[in-house]
Amino acid sequence: MLAIPVLVAVLLLLVPVPQGLEPYAWHFFAIFVGVIVGLIFEPLPGAVIGLTGVVVIALFSQWLLFSPAELADPSFKTANQAFKWAVSGFGNSTVWLIFGAFMFAAGYDKTQFGRRLALILVKYLGRRSLTLGYAITFADLLLAPFTPSNTARSGGTIYPIIANLPPLYGSKPDDPSARKIGSYLMWVAITATCITSSMFLSALAPNLLALALVKSVVGFDISWGMWFIAFLPLGLLLLLTMPLLAYWFYPPEVKFNDEVPRWAISELEKLGRLSRNEILLLVFVVSALLMWIFATAWIEPAMAALLVVVLMLWTGVLNWNDITSNKPAWNTFAWFATLVALADGLARVGFIAWLGKEGGLLLHGYDPQISAVVLMVAFFLLHYLFASTTAHTTALLPAMLTIAAAIPGINMPVFCLMMCTSLGVMGIITPYGTGPSPIYYGSGYLPTKDYWRLGTLFGAIFLGLLMLIGYPWMVMMF
Structure with missing residues (x-):
């Protein structure tokens, strides 16, 4: 090997x-x-x-x-x-936001606040694994329109809660028991955030960058409503069917359980009232969420996460040993930081620019519809070369728009919307494809071979449906 x-x-x-x-x-x-x-x-x-x-x-x-x-x-x-x-990757804001998300999860675990929330979920929805999958999906959907960082939304808010769910069913990370339910829930969570990141203009930071690039290169304005309506039929279909697809392709071993919800009720009674540290953690987490939603113009999301980590240390919610002993956090921090540097290096040495130029030459003389499809597929698949959707958007979107604009007959408004709304769903294809991916990959519930296999499968489904449903719908719009 x-x-x-x-x-x-x-x-x-x-x-x-x-x-x-x-x-x-x-x-x-x-x-x-x-x-x-x-x-x-x-x-x-x-x-x-x-x-x-x-x-x-x-x-x-x-x-x-x-x-x-x-x-x-x-x-x-x-x-x-x-x-x-x-060492440039270690200064990347997404890398630090991922690290902050792991610290949030440590706070949920130590205070037992995460266990409390997980028990509440299990109490009402835990009889079926499938209903838990839908609960996670709709939780992300509710936060998505207001949280322009999917790492903050999914990694910092959703993950710390659902990380407490699998142990309630005897499902442990880095263990054969992970497949009981933990693997299924983690895959549903990362898939859901990729879908919602495409569904809303305001659900993913690179979406806003893409908007500016389209305006600059093509002169086409995309409004929040236009974006939402363009992806709505496909987005609704994916949100309603994705937990079920994951249930079929990556089935949990525990499908029904009447005992665990009843047990959860008794465990909630044992936990009693909220402790001081739980209340403090709740205040800190809500503050971080508010900063991620409303204060991104004044404070970087990663800095907001680090501020909360500092507050947790000062108030005793966490201690320094909790930080230094968190092996999954440091492991993910190291491998993702190095990958960010490597992926950014491809653009630095000129490989990405050369690739875009060669692609334009290859499409010369082809039917405009075929050219548009080829460019879309290439844009999607080239995400394998990027550890950041922002880097992908910066490096490739202007080149793709320039190539398409030079081909007579391409419907540019439709092409622009297709390219932009693909930015979220393409993040599913690799363990480094979007900000939250390394968090779920590092959870211990998604083995490497499973992640790559499922990423390929769901990536193919998303791309295929974008072509079969998204494209005709957008053509009807324009």
Whole structure:
């Protein structure tokens, strides 16, 4: 297993450099693919794979990272710049928001507030696993229009609550019992947030960026209502059927249980009234949610999360040992930070720009409808190369819009809406595809092979339905 990612990287390094691409950019891409293969087969922990890729590129940056022009500049400090690039992912706001979400979950666990909320859910909806899946989906739907960060919404608010549900059924992380119910609930949660991120303009930060890029490149204005109506038929269908699809394709072992809801009632009685720390945690979490919804112009969502972590430490809700001993948080923090640096590096070396240019040349002379479909599919699948929807939007959306605008006959309003509303659902395809993905992947309930398999399956379903339902509906709109 350990040899597979190395072999893939070496084979790509030996392939002749494609025309129009700088050798160092192709070599960087070869290492990046090797890392992705390593994350799929996981011969070593994901953090080790990601860190290895970053270190290799930084050590051999003269051949993998920097252009000849940069190296020829006497004032360019190669070693210094290579190190700055290698650690750049650790300064990414989404990485810190993910870390904050894990700390929120630690607070829910230590105070037993998460257990209390989980018991309440189980009391009313816990007889069937399927109804719990729908409860998680609709909870995300209620928060989505008002929370422009899906990491904050799903990772910081939904995950800390549902992480307490599986143990009530004897379902434990990193254990065969995970499949009892935990795996199903975690998959439903990440899938739900991907759907709601596409459904509302205000449910995902890159949606707002996409709006500005469409206006700048094409001159087309997309309103909140237009976005919502464009995705509404597909969004409703996905929200109503997704928990059931997950129930079929990734079935929980526990489907019905009359005893657990009755047991939950007795456990709630044992918990008694809210404790001081539970009340404090509730105040802090609600404050964070309000900042995420209303104060993003004044405070970065990640900073709001860190502020709450500090408040939890000062008030004794958590102690410093709770932070340092949280292995899943630090593991996810490390592997996602390295992956962010690697994915951003693809744009830095010019690989993404070259890919967009070559794509435009390949489509020259084809039917405009076929060209639009090819561009849409390519835009969706190229998300495998990105650890950030923001980076994907910044790097690829302008190129795709420019290529499409140059092809006579393409319905640009429809094309723009298709591209923009795909940003949320495409996050399902990988364990690093959108902000909350690493949180659910790091929960211990979604093994690597299961995540990649389900990501491919649900990604194909989402893309297929976007073409079969979303596209005709948007054509009717324009």
